[in-house]
Amino acid sequence: MEEEWKEYKLCEVAQLLTGFPFDGHKYSKAGIRVVRGDNVTIGSLRWESEKDKRWNERFSRSNEFSLKEEDIVIGMDGSRVGRNRAQIKAKDLPLLLAQRVACIRNTEKSIQKFLYYQIFSNKFEAYIKSVQTGTSIPHVSLKQIGNFPTSIPSINTQRRIADILSSLDSKIELNRRINDNLEQQAQALFKAWFVDFEPFKDGKFVESELGMIPEGCRVGKAEDFYNINIGKTPPRKEQIWFSSNSSDYTWVSISDLGSCGRFVFTSSEFLTHEAIKRHNIILVPKDTILLSFKLTIGRVGIAGTELTTNEAIARFITSDENREYTYFLLKGYNYEKLGSTSSIATAVNSKIIKAMVVLMPDKEILKAFSSLTKPYFDQILRNEQESIRLTILRDTLLPKLMSGELKINATEVL
Structure with a gap:
């Protein structure tokens, strides 16, 4: 019955x-x-x-x-x-x-x-x-x-439906905790290498704007080492440029950086193909490091696909050997020193971001660091991709289960 x-x-x-x-x-x-x-x-x-x-x-x-x-x-x-x-x-x-x-x-x-x-x-x-x-x-x-x-439905059916959906959420949460742990391990390596300089203790150090650094490393403005560009927003009053269709171009906001994992694949709003052409909006490649610098400063993510962003996000184009280094460099940067604490949310602009003083190791050091930390990020990526698939499955099942469209018994979805 x-x-x-x-x-x-x-x-x-x-x-x-x-x-x-x-x-x-x-x-x-x-x-x-x-x-x-x-x-x-x-x-x-x-x-x-x-x-x-x-x-x-x-x-x-x-x-x-x-x-x-x-x-x-x-x-x-x-x-x-x-x-x-x-x-x-x-x-x-x-x-x-x-x-x-x-x-x-x-x-x-x-x-x-x-x-x-x-x-x-x-x-x-x-x-x-x-x-x-x-x-x-x-x-x-x-x-x-x-x-x-x-x-x-009945209490028993409510419980079974909730158990099905929460089992998916539990796996998503487990992936999140695993990724937190993986990032912490990789971050500990970054600190050992580029804050405490442990691998270079026996080598020669030289004076720099950031203090004593290993010989071979350089200090300069961020724009000296990276191709940095800033996102863009088409005219807001013209809704034809904006879309909710995921087949259009991913257009990342600060809010998206706050709600995604380490890798950014999608956004809450998209730009149409015509918007990209008409307004000369720059698309950035996969593995670009994204940094929020307006209002909320210091959110960092990695482009999981080709995408673009609004004007509150700076995009640091990276090479194969410096993706992980750049991620931790920007995530741990002391942005408070870019402006007074009372006005930093409004005082920081793209010119200041490009002029940030940073440490840049030589390519061989970057390659060695990447070889150690890339496996952590590859696993984080796999976990986040699995969580995306589980989220899609959950969101597909949810309305069908909650409306009774999908019938269940004690052990399975029918």
Whole structure:
């Protein structure tokens, strides 16, 4: 007998609440972190120094507004409303919930993992886009979130569906942790070679602008050693240049650099073939090192394919022997010295990036370093490609499973 899926509003199968209106003037650097709209981004919470607000006052309603592990939080304002959503992990706690952030918890009719995949579906994102209000700053109400239409099967079926999808997510997360470890090992080699100069201890050292360096290494401006060019944005008012079709040209933004792995294969927005021709936009080859230098400075990625970027990203064209060196050079660079700490986000420009003072070893040293670290990056690449395939599989299965289009039994998808 085929199981019946019942139609509900989200508020009928989940508990919805929003946070407390904390007095922003009383936030502190100590105490319990407060989850505000600024802290909720696509799939995670962010705690950059200026966004890390804490509550250190007596608060009689702390139990009422304390978040729990696996709670789902949704930012209710901003250009990415409906996309800014995250799940609370044990390591995040304790946390307090601020106003204009929604929290979703399961009831006896639902399990939290199943709700998670409902909220993180394209269907939910499209629904919020259809009901949001506001022009300059889109926003959504708790009632509108609660009215999200959803189909719900039995608890056992919810659990089996969630287990299928979470097994894919678990493998993606495992790949991420493996890649973190691989990068840390390669980075330790970079530090040993080019910070501590361990392989060169017995050789001759010479004075340079960066201090004593091994003989044979050079110090100069980044543009002396690299072909560096800057991305470009076609006229924003002319939407014909922009696309959501992945068969068009990958066009990387700072946000894309923040959400991808080490290698960049795709973007949240694309440029049409005509845009590339009409606006003389430069495409950069695979293995180009990408560096963000406006607003958010110092995000680094490796082009996994031919692509282009917007004007907030500098592109360092590399050769076979210096891909790994350049990646770590830019990732570990002290960008604070490029401008005052109060104005660095707006003071740094492409001219300053090209004039950065860097160390450049000779080709033989670069080749030797690459021979040691390239296997780490090759494995990272394979893991990221597998994760991309698993993500596509998960995103293909998700709407079919969540709607009941794909039927399941205790052990398999039918």
